[in-house]
Amino acid sequence: MSVSFSTFDRLKSKGVAAFQQGDFVTARGYLVDAAECMIELAEQAKTEDARRQHEEIAAELVQLAKDCDTRRGSPQAAPRIRQGEKDDEAGADASDWIVREKPDVGFDDIAGLEDVKTEIRLKMIYPFAHPALAKQYGISVGGGVLLYGPPGTGKTMIARAIAHEIDATFYLISPAQIMSKWVGEAEQNIRKLFDSAKADRTSVIFMDEVEALVPRRKSDSSTVMQRVVPQILQELEGFDRNGQRALLFVGATNKPWLIDEAMLRPGRLDAKVYVGLPDAPARFKMLEIYLGKKPLAGDVDFGELCDRLEGYSGADIRNIVQQAAQIPFMEAIGGGEARPITRADMLRVLEDTKPSVQPSDLTRFEKFAQTGS
C-alpha cells in the first residue's frame, strides 16, 4: 500500500500532541508510525536530496520516540522494526527475521577479546567522543568488522556488547532465515533493514554465520544469492561515514574461508578480527565471572583451574562451571545440606569434558589469518 504526506502529517500531529500532553506511551506509537511513514516516502522520493531530507525527518522522529521511552522511565526496545498498518504490505514483515533489541551485556562482562574491544573503540567510540579530532585526521565512523574464530569464543556475545557500549540499537539477522523464508523478498527486506538501521543514530547490524549468506559466488548457483550479495555490498558502501549517525556492520563466522572475497574488500567487512580461545588472563576472568558469585569451598584455586582449562573455549568454561554447580545443588534438593562448590566438583566435571575445539581447527584459522583464505 502507498503512503501519503497527509497520513504522515496526521500521525506526526497526533504524536506531537500526545508528547506535549505528557502521554509518552501514545506519543511513541504515533511517532514510530510517522517515522515509518516517512521512511516509506523517502523510498519513493524522486530526487536524492528529497530522499535525504525525508530520511532526516524520519530519524528525528525516531529520536523523539526514543525520548518517549526515557521520559516514561522504562526504556523498551521496539520488538518489531515495522509496525502498524503497513505490515500487510507485500505480505512480508521483517520482524520475523530481524530481532531488534537493546542488549544489556557490556564489555566488562566479556573476558579477553582486547583486539575486538580496541577495534570497536577506534571505529565507534572515539570518533563520537572526539568529533573535532576525528575530522582533523579524517577518521570516519562506523564500517564493517568481521569476527572469525572457532565456536563458543564469544563472537555473538561481543556483538551484543558493542551495541550496549555505544548505546546502539542492535539488529540480529540470520542469513539462513532470510534465504529460507523470504526467497523473492530478500532484497526488499534487506533494504528495509538498512533503512531502519540508518534512521537510528547508532545501530549495529549483526549477521551471524555470515558465510551462509555470502558464499563465494562461483560455488553458489542460487539466484537469490546472486542478487542479495551485491545489494548488501552496496548498502555497506552507502554508509555515511562522516555524519552524525553511524552504522556498524558486524559479521561473524566459524568458516571465514567460505566468505565471498568481495565482502572483505575495503569499505566492507574490512576489519577482520580473530576471536580465538581465551588466554590465561581471559580464562581467569571467566572463572571470576562465572564462578565468582557462587558459594565456593576454600580449596577452589582459580590459578590451578585456569591452567587446567587451557584449550577450552568460553562456552566450554561456562558449561563446566554450570555442571559443577549442579552437583551440590542436586544434593541439596535431594535433602542434603547446601554445601559450597568444591575443587573436587570442578575437577570431576573437567575430567569428563573434552574441549570443543580441536588443535587442528586452530591451524585452519591460523592459515586464514596469515593468507586470507
Ligand SMILES: Nc1ncnc2c1ncn2[C@@H]1O[C@H](COP(=O)(O)OP(=O)(O)O)[C@@H](O)[C@H]1O
Ligand atoms: N570471552 C568470553 N567471556 C565471557 N563469556 C564467554 C566468552 N566467550 C564465550 N562466553 C560464554 O559462552 C557463551 C557462548 O558464546 P557465543 O558468543 O555464542 O560464542 P560464538 O558466537 O563465538 O560461537 C556466551 O554466551 C558466554 O556465556
Ligand SMILES: [Mg+2]
Ligand atoms: Mg555465535
